[in-house]
Amino acid sequence: MFIDTHTHLYAEEFKDDQKEVVEKAIKSGIEKLLLPNIDVESIEGMRQLVEQYPNNCYAMMGLHPGYVKEDWEAQLKTIEENLFAHPEKYIAVGEIGMDLYWDKTFQEQQALVFRKQVDWAKALKLPIVIHARDAFDEIFEILDMENCDKLRGVFHCFTGTLEQANRAIDLGFVLGIGGVVTFKNGGIDKFLNLIDLKHIVLETDAPYLAPVPFRGNRNESSYIIHVIEKLSEIYGLSKEEIVDITTKNAEKVFTL
DSSP states (O other): OEEESOBOTTSGGGTTTHHHHHHHHHHTTEEEEEEOOOSGGGHHHHHHHHHHOTTTEEEEEOOOGGGOSTTHHHHHHHHHHHHHHOGGGEEEEEEEEEEOSSOOTTHHHHHHHHHHHHHHHHHHTOOEEEEEESOHHHHHHHHHHHOOTTOOEEEETOOSOHHHHHHHHHTTEEEEEOGGGGSTTOOGGGTGGGSOGGGEEEOOOBTSSOOTTSTTSOOOGGGHHHHHHHHHHHHTOOHHHHHHHHHHHHHHHHTO
16 A cells, blocks of 8 residues: 655646546555645645545645745635634645745745644644745744644655754654655755655655656656655665555554
């Protein structure tokens, strides 16, 4: 059994063949597909997927930092209402975090929104799924202030340094590893073997960041096998061992 801990199967990119893509993933052995929310607009599509595949699709609730714009207060309020109305429907608060790669206009608001959602997760005893792009220092600063034994989760699409990886692990987080590990210039494959596999979960981030040999194309959850093959190469373990360990890690983090 595989678990894709991060896949946006409700995205517009799947509007023409969503059913086929989901069922292809399930048939390939990915029995659990974890769906991070990004904003108010994505909630309905995510919910529909969970209703169609209640034994396979699991929803998260959160406001992605890339959608913290002028209307961030209204967005955050709606996200909060959805989360607290039925917290049992969500396996995590995510996708949340900070992204300072494209635009720093709303940096202060991103930090505020991130911290607020971390507080929700602590109150509900849910893990968090963190989006961190050009913002590791800022995120670590907030996590250092918020850290407690209730706080756990995933650094999604981890692309940081070995030092940043160890700091995330020291804070009680695991690293979400996806297609980037297969990229020639991805970087993380150079040191990942120095990190115990017990700190890693599998993800695709579909439809984004497709692994080699599909790089540049739409990503799908079924492509997770290429991530597994690369991790098998890096760690010198069989694909079965990679799947077994990372699946147990995901089940622990998300209480699956």
